[in-house]
Amino acid sequence: MADIIGTVRALYRYPVKSTAGQALSKAFVTDSGLEHDRKWAIYTADGGIASGKRTHRFRPVPGLMHWSSSSDLPHPEVPMLFSPDGSAYRADEPAASRALSEAFDQHLELHRETATPHHDETPLHLLTTSSLAALANLSGVPVDEGRFRANLIIDTGPVPGFPEDQWIGSELVIGDGVRIRLGSGMPRCVMVDQSQHGLAAEPKILKLLGAHNNTKLGLQAHTVRGGVVRAGDSVVLRRGPAGM
Template sequence: MAEIIGVIEQLWRYPVKSTGGERLDSVEVDERGLAGDRLYAVRDSAGKLGSGKNTRRFRRMDGLLRLSSRLGHRLDGPELFDPLGRPVADPTAFLRAYLQRPDVALAREDAVSHFDQLPVSVLTTATLDWVCGAAPAAVVDVRRFRPNILLRTPPGTPPFVEDGWFGREGSGGGTRLAFVRASERCAMTTIAQPGLPHAPEILKAITQAHGGRLDALAEVVTPGRLSVGDELSLG
């Protein structure tokens, strides 16, 4: 028998990787993930993608998290907004001036995935509430952890309940997800963004208590549509 693990409280999509995202009431989910999620990124002349860290695929570009992006109902290109929330007429020209990098451009995903790890991130309110208690001096907000789904869990649900989902499948709104593992958190959780000051104590608390891991990452098994208010159950 299916076990209801929570109700979708928030849905988030991040049209341009490493920028602030858009909160949705409902969204189509395809094999790649939430439609349009991380579909675009800031790419430099070496082919590396703008991020909060340096890796083989990513290049640290400070300031991206102060921007935001939105697709709305169109998937032909994102709207980009400056740190004051004003729309940008020419995203590539703005990014070159803002980042002081003449070699960057706003680019659509091609052969190189824009995802850090897996395409869908689910975070519970039980775990988010734990972060609030573990870092009481910090301004804790779901935006720091950039999930696609914030799941409202029943009272009494323990933090890190997501760990028990790995190797199982969850379904809601006709969509089926296969839970694989947790995200390995980095300094992105601590970086200042509009309305949220720098908060290094958040990553310190997660690292000490849970090895720096937070949420449940999933692959899409069956595409469908997710909406706020949908129940999510484990099969």
């Protein structure tokens, strides 16, 4: 069974993990997610990946989300890193790592992704406008989509609640045939409450998600068939095994 469930409202990539990223009008979807998304990360002295939380891979570096990054021509494979004061650094130049180390008073180094994946859970992550509206209704104030660092925002119109929670195990067909397989809900952590580039702290978001949606928002996803996705593309939901 196939149903048109909305359109692509926005696309985002984050060239350097845990920094603010960039909005896109179109993006190439690869087996490893959006092209140039989180292909670089900042590493701590013990080899951990700088983040807003602590796990076996990640190390908390508070304030990192106030930095930003972008991957543009002529060298999109080497992102630019921007400090909160607007200073710009190429990710592959020593000056970038020095600036980070000085700003956070610890040894930090920028590196490309190798055997250790930079994505938290899966290469792709999506949210719906319905879920954002539901969370805003619970919060009592507007909730900025940038707080959740998703790759795709799907405009689902007036559909209430958290509709993507019913899509787990299905496929989305986007635009001219890009297909993504939908996994489980995206687990949330303290990062959603923290301040970041252009956004103040909002300490009740995680608590609300815990009380009303099992501390999850949006879905994890993997690429089935890649290609170009554009803002405004139609989104079709195919339910059942392997999208049949």
